[in-house]
Amino acid sequence: MRVTRPPRSFSAPTDAAPADPLQADALWTVAPGRAEIRRETLTAPGPDEVLVRARHGVVSRGTERLVLHGRVPVAEHDRMRAPFMSGGFPFPVKYGYSTVGYVEAGRPDLRGRLVFALFPHQTRFVLPAEAAVPVPDGVPACRAVLAANMETALNAVWDSSAGPADRIAVVGAGVVGLLVAYLCARLPGADVTLVDIAPERAVTAAALGVRFATPDAVPERCIDCDLVIHASASAAGLATALSLAGLEATVLELSWYGEGAVTAPLGGAFHSRRLTLKSSQVGQVAPSRRPRWSYRRRLEAALALLADDRLDALLAPAVPFFDLPEKLEQMLAPESGSLCPLIDYPDTPGHPGAARQRRARDP
Numbered sequence: 200m201r202v203t204r205p206p207r208s209f210s211a212p213t214d215a216a217p218a219d220p221l222q223a224d225a226l227w228t229v230a231p232g233r234a235e236i237r238r239e240t241l242t243a244p245g246p247d248e249v250l251v252r253a254r255h256g257v258v259s260r261g262t263e264r265l266v267l268h269g270r271v272p273v274a275e276h277d278r279m280r281a282p283f284m285s286g287g288f289p290f291p292v293k294y295g296y297s298t299v300g301y302v303e304a305g306r307p308d309l310r311g312r313l314v315f316a317l318f319p320h321q322t323r324f325v326l327p328a329e330a331a332v333p334v335p336d337g338v339p340a341c342r343a344v345l346a347a348n349m350e351t352a353l354n355a356v357w358d359s360s361a362g363p364a365d366r367i368a369v370v371g372a373g374v375v376g377l378l379v380a381y382l383c384a385r386l387p388g389a390d391v392t393l394v395d396i397a398p399e400r401a402v403t404a405a406a407l408g409v410r411f412a413t414p415d416a417v418p419e420r421c422i423d424c425d426l427v428i429h430a431s432a433s434a435a436g437l438a439t440a441l442s443l444a445g446l447e448a449t450v451l452e453l454s455w456y457g458e459g460a461v462t463a464p465l466g467g468a469f470h471s472r473r474l475t476l477k478s479s480q481v482g483q484v485a486p487s488r489r490p491r492w493s494y495r496r497r498l499e500a501a502l503a504l505l506a507d508d509r510l511d512a513l514l515a516p517a518v519p520f521f522d523l524p525e526k527l528e529q530m531l532a533p534e535s536g537s538l539c540p541l542i543d544y545p546d547t548p549g550h551p552g553a554a555r556q557r558r559a560r561d562p
Contacts, residue, residue: 221242223238225237226293226321227286231290249326251318252322255300255341255343255517255542255543256298258295258542261432263294263531281296296347298316298344300314301314309328314332315344332499338503338505342511344539345510346502349502356382359449362386366423366426368426370429370431371429371433371453372395373430376395377513379428379453380393395413423445425448427444427450447473513539515539517543519545
């Protein structure tokens, strides 16, 4: 699916600060399955800070579904905090980590620049200038929201030690699984197959240049894989991943299950094949790169990797920011079928949707 996008210069601000730079609207999750828009007052940016006006954002269907329903395990409350979230788990919490916007004020070298930030869903925000990463010229604003997902996928490929000519299966065709398969397919001579229970994902896989199979129709060449990467967040998907791994192969687990218990079939041939089940999580740079790669360098690399028009196939139709309280649960539902729900922010600082949402909350 090709997403219609504005020209690169669309809505870019001038060097002048906006008329009312200290007001913003933010999405808060306040109870299981319930979110609301809250008005916030910002602090003016200091010399090493920037004020960003959001243009696009994206909802993480896996993590944010768990957050929306209060299913972040108590033991993980501290570790699972997003960089700029407010509040606390389970509720109320302002959560999210994928926003693209224009710098309206603050450090002079960034004014007017399109930047990506690991910031929650909010119309405007102030953050350290170093946390506002400029978007490369070849990446449009709407696609740049995939940076956090691409960063997760890149880190996973590093953790997996995938190499040229490897036979690789990726189980789970969500956004991260698709991006992992996309990166692996670019390795010289690699034979990569994406496996998912939804046959319609074959269209997206083909758009990215990746072979596709359903679990009940995996071709012979996918058996005995050198590497299997699991990203379906389901026990059935994990079982499929283990079944495809060859002798002494690695199964890399990318899924986060929250507080859910998952059955892993470690009987049968698991021990005789001497399989390795390994976790990958983006909170730490992969050990193979950690001595040389900072978080900033990794995020810049992820943004650069988005300079491919084929990746627009991952973006679902956009939802206006002020419609999120009514539509968020539907967007995150497993049966929705959408891949990466895009958020559109209003072009102008004032917006009638904000007043409408506050009236609905406080009649």
